[in-house]
Amino acid sequence: MWEADTIFLGASRNPDDSYRAPEALLLKYGNRHGLITGATGTGKTVTLQVLAEGFSDAGVPVFCADIKGDLSGIACRGTQQDFLVKRAADVRLAAYENTEFPVIFWDLFGEQGHPIRATVSEMGPLLLSRLMNLSDAQEGIMNIAFKIADDEGLLLLDMKDLQALLANIGERAKEIGTRYGNVTKASVGAIQRALLVLEQQGGDHFFGEPALHIRDLMGHTRDGRGAVNVLAADRLMMSPRLYATFLLWLLSELFEELPEVGDLDKPKLVFFFDEAHLLFDDAPKVLVDRVEQVVRLIRSKGVGIYFVTQNPLDIPETVLAQLGNRVQHALRAYTPREQKAVKTAAETFRPNPDFDCAAAITQLGVGEALVSVLEAKAVPSVVQRTLIRPPAARLGPITPDERRTIMSNSPVAAAYNQTIDRDSAFEVLQRRAEEAAVPEEEEAEQAQAGGAGWTLPDFGEDRSPNDRAPTRRTRSSGDHEPQRRAPRASNRQTVAEAAVKSVVRSVGSSLGRALVRGLLGSLKRGR
Structure with a gap:
C-alpha cells in the first residue's frame, strides 16, 4: 500500500478512469517545500487537511492558517459518511478509520485561540x-x-x-x-x-508580551504525534497586510532561531501559508527577496513551507522554482490571465504521455488534482491525475463549545492567556518627562514668589500716598483757615548713618566722574 516514511495522498488514475498506484509524499523530502493551487471549491482545503494529518501522524508539527474556519474540524473525530467511505474505497484505502488530531488554536485577537504576540x-x-x-x-x-x-x-x-x-x-x-x-x-x-x-x-493585540516562542509551535503528544497549530484567520483576513506581515515575521523567526540540521528523515516543522498571494501583493522588492532567501535557506533547518493559493501566477518565479512538491486542483480558463495560468501550471510539471496536462487542469473534478512529488534523489515524479484520499478527522468547522473545551485543555494556555506589561520605553520616557518638568515648576514658583523678578525701592517710609492727611479749606466770614497737616516723621539721622551715606555718595560720585571722563576722552580721540 504505502510505506511508513511517506504520506499517502491518493491514487493515480488510469486512462480508462480506473485508479491504480498510490501517490505518496516522501517524508525526507517534506522540507523541499510545496504548492497547492486551484480555483475556489475544488478541494484545496481538504488537501491541506490530508497533508497536515499525515505530517502529524508522522510526528511532524504543523502550522497552518484557517481562513474560513473549515480547517478547525481536524481537532475532532470524523464520521463515516457515505461519500467519504466511497472515496476511501476508490483510492484503495483498506483501513479507513476516523480520528482526531492534537490541535492548538491560535488567534492574533485572542478570541478563537490563544493570543499570538510579538514585540x-x-x-x-x-x-x-x-x-x-x-x-x-x-x-x-x-x-x-x-x-x-x-x-x-x-x-x-x-x-x-x-x-x-x-x-x-x-x-x-x-x-x-x-x-x-x-x-x-x-x-x-x-x-x-x-x-x-x-x-x-x-x-495593538499583536504587539506585546508574552511573545510567541517558536518551541511552543513544535510540540508532540505522548504517543509521538506532532501538534497541529491552527491560526484562526477569518477576522484577520479583514486586515490582509497584518496577516501577510505576521506570517512573514513568523518565517523570519523560524529562520533566525532554528539551528542548521541538514537533511533529515523528516521535517522538524511544516508551515502552510494559505492565501499566499497576500504576501506578494504590492510587496517591495526587498521583501520579495527576503521571502526567496527564507524559502531557499530554511530547508536546511528542517522546515518545509507549503504555499496555498488559487493561481500559480500569484507566486513569483524565483519562489516558485524552490517548490518541489506540487498539487494542482482544477483551474478555470475563461479569461486570458486564467488561460495563461493554466499554461504556466502545465509547463511546471514533468509531462505524462498518457494525457494532456493543460487540458486535464480544466477538466478535474472536485477532489481531483494533478500531483507531482519528489522521488528518489529529489527528482520530480511524472505528473499523475490523482483522486485525493478522504481525511480522517471531521470535515468542516467545530462548534464554539468544542473550541473552548480544546483551548481549556491546551498545554500553552497558562503561558499565553495572560498579558504582561513590563517597564519599557513608554514608562521610561514618561519618567524622564516628569523629572524634566520638576525644575521648571520650581523656577516658576520662585519667580512668582519673587514678583516675577521685579524689586521695589525702599524709601524709608511705610506710608502710602493715600495715608497723607488731606488739606481742608473752609470759608467762614471770608477768612481762610490754615491747613492742617499730619505730623511728619522725624528725618534725623544718627551719626553712624550719616557717615555711611556720606562715604557711599563720595564713592559713587568719584566712580561716576571717572566713567564720564573715560567716555569723553575716547570720543575726543576718535575725532
Whole structure:
C-alpha cells in the first residue's frame, strides 16, 4: 500500500478512469517545500487537511492558517459518511478509520485561540514599514527610532512604546538630526497616523508580551504525534497586510532561531501559508527577496513551507522554482490571465504521455488534482491525475463549545492567556518627562514668589500716598483757615548713618566722574 516514511495522498488514475498506484509524499523530502493551487471549491482545503494529518501522524508539527474556519474540524473525530467511505474505497484505502488530531488554536485577537504576540523590536523596522506602507523617508525615520532605542536602552515591546518614542523624537528633532540624520515633524506625524490606523485594525493585540516562542509551535503528544497549530484567520483576513506581515515575521523567526540540521528523515516543522498571494501583493522588492532567501535557506533547518493559493501566477518565479512538491486542483480558463495560468501550471510539471496536462487542469473534478512529488534523489515524479484520499478527522468547522473545551485543555494556555506589561520605553520616557518638568515648576514658583523678578525701592517710609492727611479749606466770614497737616516723621539721622551715606555718595560720585571722563576722552580721540 504505502510505506511508513511517506504520506499517502491518493491514487493515480488510469486512462480508462480506473485508479491504480498510490501517490505518496516522501517524508525526507517534506522540507523541499510545496504548492497547492486551484480555483475556489475544488478541494484545496481538504488537501491541506490530508497533508497536515499525515505530517502529524508522522510526528511532524504543523502550522497552518484557517481562513474560513473549515480547517478547525481536524481537532475532532470524523464520521463515516457515505461519500467519504466511497472515496476511501476508490483510492484503495483498506483501513479507513476516523480520528482526531492534537490541535492548538491560535488567534492574533485572542478570541478563537490563544493570543499570538510579538514585540515591536522582534518585528523590526523593515517589516513594520511594510505593515504600515511607509514611504522611503518615513522608513528611514523608523530605522532611526530603532537605533535610538538601542543606543538609549529603551525596550520597544508594544505599540504605546513606539508611539511614545516617536513623540519624543519629534520633540528632539533638531538634536537628533545632527547625529542620526534629518528628522522632520511632518514625517513623524505621518508615521504616528499610520500607527493609529494599524491600531484600529487590531495591531495593538499583536504587539506585546508574552511573545510567541517558536518551541511552543513544535510540540508532540505522548504517543509521538506532532501538534497541529491552527491560526484562526477569518477576522484577520479583514486586515490582509497584518496577516501577510505576521506570517512573514513568523518565517523570519523560524529562520533566525532554528539551528542548521541538514537533511533529515523528516521535517522538524511544516508551515502552510494559505492565501499566499497576500504576501506578494504590492510587496517591495526587498521583501520579495527576503521571502526567496527564507524559502531557499530554511530547508536546511528542517522546515518545509507549503504555499496555498488559487493561481500559480500569484507566486513569483524565483519562489516558485524552490517548490518541489506540487498539487494542482482544477483551474478555470475563461479569461486570458486564467488561460495563461493554466499554461504556466502545465509547463511546471514533468509531462505524462498518457494525457494532456493543460487540458486535464480544466477538466478535474472536485477532489481531483494533478500531483507531482519528489522521488528518489529529489527528482520530480511524472505528473499523475490523482483522486485525493478522504481525511480522517471531521470535515468542516467545530462548534464554539468544542473550541473552548480544546483551548481549556491546551498545554500553552497558562503561558499565553495572560498579558504582561513590563517597564519599557513608554514608562521610561514618561519618567524622564516628569523629572524634566520638576525644575521648571520650581523656577516658576520662585519667580512668582519673587514678583516675577521685579524689586521695589525702599524709601524709608511705610506710608502710602493715600495715608497723607488731606488739606481742608473752609470759608467762614471770608477768612481762610490754615491747613492742617499730619505730623511728619522725624528725618534725623544718627551719626553712624550719616557717615555711611556720606562715604557711599563720595564713592559713587568719584566712580561716576571717572566713567564720564573715560567716555569723553575716547570720543575726543576718535575725532
